[in-house]
Amino acid sequence: MKKVTTPLTKQARVKLKCGEEVLLSGTIYTARDAAHKELVRLINEKKKLPFELKDAVIYYAGPTPERADGSFGSCGPTTSSRMDKFTPALLDKGIAATIGKGSRSPVARNSIKKNKAIYFLAIGGAGAYLAKRITSSVTIAFKKLGPEAIYKLKVKDLPLIVGIDSGGCDIYA
Amino acid sequence: MRKINVNRIKDIVEGLCIEANMELRGDIYRAIKNAFKKETNKKAKRILKILLENADIAKKEYRPLCQDTGIVSVYLELGQNVSLVGGGLKSAVNAGVRAGYKKGLLRKSIVKSPILRINTATNAPCVMHTDIVKGEKLKITVMPKGFGSENKSGLAMLNPTDGEKEIMSFVVETVKQAGPDACPPYILGIGLGGTFDKAAILAKQALALPIDKMTPKKHLKKLESAILQEVNKLRIGPMGLGGNATCLGVRILEYPTHIAGLPVAVNVGCHATRSASRTI
Numbered sequence: 422m423k424k425v426t427t428p429l430t431k432q433a434r435v436k437l438k439c440g441e442e443v444l445l446s447g448t449i450y451t452a453r454d455a456a457h458k459e460l461v462r463l464i465n466e467k468k469k470l471p472f473e474l475k476d477a478v479i480y481y482a483g484p485t486p487e488r489a490d491g492s493f494g495s496c497g498p499t500t501s502s503r504m505d506k507f508t509p510a511l512l513d514k515g516i517a518a519t520i521g522k523g524s525r526s527p528v529a530r531n532s533i534k535k536n537k538a539i540y541f542l543a544i545g546g547a548g549a550y551l552a553k554r555i556t557s558s559v560t561i562a563f564k565k566l567g568p569e570a571i572y573k574l575k576v577k578d579l580p581l582i583v584g585i586d587s588g589g590c591d592i593y594a
Numbered sequence: 595m596r597k598i599n600v601n602r603i604k605d606i607v608e609g610l611c612i613e614a615n616m617e618l619r620g621d622i623y624r625a626i627k628n629a630f631k632k633e634t635n636k637k638a639k640r641i642l643k644i645l646l647e648n649a650d651i652a653k654k655e656y657r658p659l660c661q662d663t664g665i666v667s668v669y670l671e672l673g674q675n676v677s678l679v680g681g682g683l684k685s686a687v688n689a690g691v692r693a694g695y696k697k698g699l700l701r702k703s704i705v706k707s708p709i710l711r712i713n714t715a716t717n718a719p720c721v722m723h724t725d726i727v728k729g730e731k732l733k734i735t736v737m738p739k740g741f742g743s744e745n746k747s748g749l750a751m752l753n754p755t756d757g758e759k760e761i762m763s764f765v766v767e768t769v770k771q772a773g774p775d776a777c778p779p780y781i782l783g784i785g786l787g788g789t790f791d792k793a794a795i796l797a798k799q800a801l802a803l804p805i806d807k808m809t810p811k812k813h814l815k816k817l818e819s820a821i822l823q824e825v826n827k828l829r830i831g832p833m834g835l836g837g838n839a840t841c842l843g844v845r846i847l848e849y850p851t852h853i854a855g856l857p858v859a860v861n862v863g864c865h866a867t868r869s870a871s872r873t874i
Binding site: 455482483484485486487488493494495496497499500502522523524542544545546547548549550552553566567568569580582592593 | 641644645647648649651652655656657658659660661662663699700701702703711713715742745773774775776777833834835864865866
C-alpha cells in the first residue's frame with residue numbers, strides 16, 4: 422500500500438487518485454464543527470491562527486478522553502459534510518487535505534479541485550482500531566471546547582482511502 | 595411492596611453505559627461476521643474485517659468502539675409494586691450516566707442548550723423514558739447513540755390508505771439519503787403508528803431489539819424481511835463504497851394509531867449500534 426507523509430505538498434497530492442488506499446504518517450490536526458466555526462472566524466477577522474495551515478492535514482474527529490498513558494481510547498472520523506460550509510475558506514488558506522467520513526457537497530468538492538487538495542476517507546465507527554495508529558497528541562487550541570478542541574496528533578500508518586482527489590474525482594459521485 | 599434503592603439503579607446505569615460502549619452487541623458482531631463471510635466485493639470485505647477487529651480491540655483493551663459515545667437514552671420498565679427509596683429516580687439515573695462516562699473515559703458530547711451550545715462536560719442529562727408495568731421488577735435499558743446516524747433518521751406522517759409499499763419506499767428513501775455518511779452497514783429501527791412522538795420512541799426502542807430474531811407478528815415479520823431485502827439492493831455497502839452489506843438488520847415495533855394516519859419513524863443505526871440491558 423502507498424505510504425504518504427505530512428506535510429502533504431502539492432507534488433505529493435497530485436499523484437493520489439480517488440479510490441486509492443494509502444497509509445498516512447506524520448502530523449495531523451483534529452477539528453470538528455465548533456473548531457471550524459472558530460477557525461473561520463479567526464480567518465475573517467485576520468487574526469493569528471493556532472497552527473500553520475499551509476500543507477497541513479485536518480482530521481474531522483473528536484476523540485474520547487486521554488487514558489492514563491496519554492493515548493486516546495477511541496478516535497475515528499466524524500461526518501464530513503457538516504464541515505462543507507467552512508471548507509473553502511480553509512483550503513484557500515493552504516490546507517492540503519481533510520480526513521473524515523461520508524460524502525461532500527459540490528461546493529466542497531470544487532474547492533478541493535481548485536486548491537489541488539485531497540479528501541481522505543477513514544473508516545467510520547472504527548475508533549478503537551484507528552486510535553492505535555496515533556502515537557502522540559497535544560491540545561493546541563480551544564481547550565474549553567472539550568472533545569471539540571484542536572489536538573495536534575502524530576500518526577503512524579493511518580489507513581485511508583482517497584475520497585476526492587486533486588482533480589476533483591469523487592469516489593461517491 | 596418491593597423496595598429498590600435508587601443508588602443501585604445508579605450503579606447499574608453506570609455499568610451499562612460502559613458495557614454498551616466497549617462491547618459490540620453479540621447479535622451485531624455475528625451479523626458483521628456473517629456479512630464478511632458472504633461479501634464478494636474485496637474492499638467491502640476488508641472494511642468488514644477491520645470492523646470485527648475494532649470490536650475485538652475495544653473489548654480486549656477496554657476502548658470505546660467509537661469515539662462518538664453518544665447521547666444516552668435510558669428506558670425503564672418499572673414494576674408498579676416497586677417502591678423506590680434513597681432519593682430521586684431521575685437524578686440517580688443521571689448520576690449513573692455521569693459516573694459511567696467519567697469512569698469509562700467516554701466522550702462528553704452533550705451541550706446544555708441547542709442554541710447556546712455549552713458542553714455540560716458530564717454527558718448528562720440522558721433522555722429518559724419510564725413505563726410503569728405490572729409486577730415488581732425493574733428493567734433498565736441503556737442506549738448510547740452517536741449522532742452520525744441519529745442525524746440521518748426520519749419521520750413521515752403517511753396516509754391511512756397507504757400500506758407496506760409506501761412504508762417501504764419511505765424507509766428506502768431515508769437510507770438512500772443517509773448514503774455513506776452514517777456508518778453503514780446499517781441497523782434500522784422502525785416505529786409504526788401511535789402519534790408523531792410515539793412512532794419516534796418506538797423506532798429507537800426497536801434498535802435495542804436483537805437483529806437475529808424477528809418479530810412474532812406475522813404482518814411485521816414479512817415487512818422486516820422485505821425492507822431488509824430492498825435496502826440491501828441499494829448496494830451502499832461498508833463505508834458507502836459498494837458491496838452486499840448495506841443493512842444488517844431491521845426491527846419494527848407498532849402501536850395502535852388514529853383512523854386518519856400512519857406515522858412512520860426510521861431511526862438509522864450504525865454498525866456499532868449500542869445497547870445494554872439489565873433486569874433486577
